Every structure is written in C-alpha cells, then in structure tokens.
Amino acid sequence: MNGRTTKAEVRIQQEDFSQDEEISALRASSKRMGGIATFIGCARDFSEGRSVAKISFDAYGSMAEAEMKKLRAEAIARFTLLDARIVHRVGVVGAGEQIVFIAAGAEHRAPALQACHWLIDELKLRVPIWKKEITPEGESWVTSHP
Amino acid sequence: MNGRTTKAEVRIQQEDFSQDEEISALRASSKRMGGIATFIGCARDFSEGRSVAKISFDAYGSMAEAEMKKLRAEAIARFTLLDARIVHRVGVVGAGEQIVFIAAGAEHRAPALQACHWLIDELKLRVPIWKKEITPEGESWVTSHP
Amino acid sequence: MIRVLFFGPVAERVGSSEIQVTFATGMRLQDLHRQMQGMYPAAFEIVCFTAMNGEHVRDMQLPVSDNSEVVFMSKFSGG
C-alpha cells in the first residue's frame, strides 16, 4: 500500500520479533485505527516451583499456521477489527525471551482489547504447538493451560 | 538493574515513543513475567463524520503525571502486576500517529490483559488531559468519551 | 494570592490559562467558584471538576488557604 514490504500478518518463525515493526505494519492498514491492543507471551524463568532455563517448541507447522489464519479472520469478523496480526516462535527460546505476539486494531479501544484477549485464549486451545521446559534437572513437556 | 538507563515508568512527553523500548524496559523488571498486555491509542483521521488532520493536547501536567503514577500503583496492587508503564503525548499529534501507551506485565496473561483494559479506561476518567481536533473546517475541543 | 488555572476548553472560553485572585480569610472553594462563574459564565458551563494543589476535590465547602493553586476543569478527553 505504501510501497514498503511488510511481513505476513500470521507467521510461525524461529527468530524474535519487533513490536515496533508489527505495530507499524498493523497501523499501515488504516488511519481510522483509534485503538491497538497487543499481547506478548514470554518465557518465564520459573514454573511450578522449578527454575526454567529454556523452552523448546514443537509445532504441526502447516496446521498451526492455517489455524492462526482462521483465528485472525474470525477475530476480525467477530470484533469488527480493522486488522490483526499473530506471530508465534518455534525452536528454542531462552528464559525471559518473547514467544508469541498478538495485535488487534479497531476504531475504538474496547473491541481491540476484547479481541486481543479472545485471540490469545483461542490460540492456546486451537493451535497445534507444544512446549517443553528445559530445567537444570531435566526436560518435561507442558500439558496444562495456566 | 542491568546498567542501562531506562526512561521513567510514567511520562508525559511531546515526542513519539517506541514499543520495543518500553517493552524491553518493562521486561527488564522481572524474568517471571509470562504475559504482557499493551494498549496504544492513535489519532484517527476521522471522527463523528468529519476528517481530522491533527489533534492538539493540553494537560494539567503536574497533576496528570501524579494521577498516572497513582493509577500505575493501583493497577500493580489490584492485579498483582510485576510492572506497568504509561506514556501520554501532549502537543500536536498528526492523524495516524500514536497518542498513549499502556503496558502491564504479570506472571500470567489474564491479570495483564485485565489491568491494561482497566488502566486505559481509568486514565480517560481521571487524568486531566484535553484533546482538540483540528479539521479542515476548524478546531474543536472533544468532550465525550467514545 | 490564589493562583487559578484553566486548561483546554475552559482556558479557551476564559481567554486565559491563569489568573490571580486575592485571598480572603474564611474563603471556601464554593466562594471562589461562584466568583469565577460570575466573571466567566460561558467557561463555567462546562466546568465539572475542581482540583486544589494538584488533588481532586469533591467537597466545595473546603477552605482555601493562601497561596493555593486551584483548577476548574471540564470533562477530561485524554487517551
């Protein structure tokens, strides 16, 4: 639209992401956007009483991306968003690093905030990605939804 | 904590802000942070049927900053946040530009998302800042809360 | 002296962002409000909050001390 090449709205990738870059791509879609809500999930260094050094992600990549695209389309329709973006990292992520990014932009703030909350909740339920916590005592797959 | 100088958690400023910078300052406060919710308010190019070229902000600066600090402390206590940041611009902001930034970080996602929503709602009610829309037809102060 | 400040739409209607009012013993916020309202009726049509020395005040019976900063404000529209 403005001649810049921007990354896809929905992505699964190994590398970290930049909020500034994602927000600027989101905002480029409309000047009617009055509210943008984002959610960033980070790798905590502590989980259920154990210290966690790293988290390793496995994904059913093709289906995960397809489900994330469906989620984006559903959120746009359901909350009348102007645009939305979802990025999820795979591979190994160190403690304190970013894992997932969600952004929802709407004319007003309430739909943007509600859509962002809905998107991260639904992503956890519907998108085939699994995390394994790597601790000094060993590794274990996570099965609950905290 | 890590030797970098970071900006204050609560600020009123003329210049634009960077999400990457704010989020990185927020995350530096704790590695237990599993969820970060942010809200960005932008200047829309259209409001109540008129096109808007710019928005000009006036603030009772000392009280606005004090109220924003109170809001941050209240949100941290109420939602058990690990950290929170609030930045509001004053002066003249062009259509499509960023106005306000809120970030809330917690161990888990729900309190972060709820706190972010609460903070922007309360900011609009409690912080003495006023916006004037500058349109091709003239200027007018905004008095409603959309 | 009392410093009375105005911002945004109220300042525009007053035509000024600050005026000085002579302090009088026993002065209450409602006295100051009434005096200002008489001088700037159009501005006070939209005043709905009062702050004294940087704090929201709901009780207009509150006494004003000398050298206070009082602000009569319209509904906020930040964010």
Place this chain on the structure above:
Amino acid sequence: MIRVLFFGPVAERVGSSEIQVTFATGMRLQDLHRQMQGMYPAAFEIVCFTAMNGEHVRDMQLPVSDNSEVVFMSKFSGG
C-alpha cells in the same frame, strides 16, 4: 499409504515423528487409532485430538482415504 505424524510429547513417547501405515479399503479413523494405540500405548494415553489433512476431526467414524495425513495429538501448550 497413510502418513501418520506425531509431535511434541506424543512423538517423544512414540520415539518417532512419522510412520507409514498401509492403506486398507474401508479403513476408518477409529481403526487407525486402535491400531496405533496397540503399538504405542504410552503415547496414546495422552492423545486427545485427531487431525486429518490439516483439519481437526471430531468424528472418528470418518473414512480414511489413501495418501491421507493423519495426526494424533496431545493437548496443545503453545502461547
């Protein structure tokens, strides 16, 4: 041939992320599930979702066509 894929904790318990299963006429998802469960009982203790050709499947009576991709999955833990 049917490609059966495993991910995360299921793949770890199976000891493999992909196996080939010979297609048989009239095969249903539940037949494939039973066959895999017999071979990898520990892995199937945690299986709770099935996908065929990239779509969630709830009806295990669904017939499997030749060259399908079937995935038996444990509860997701992304985000």
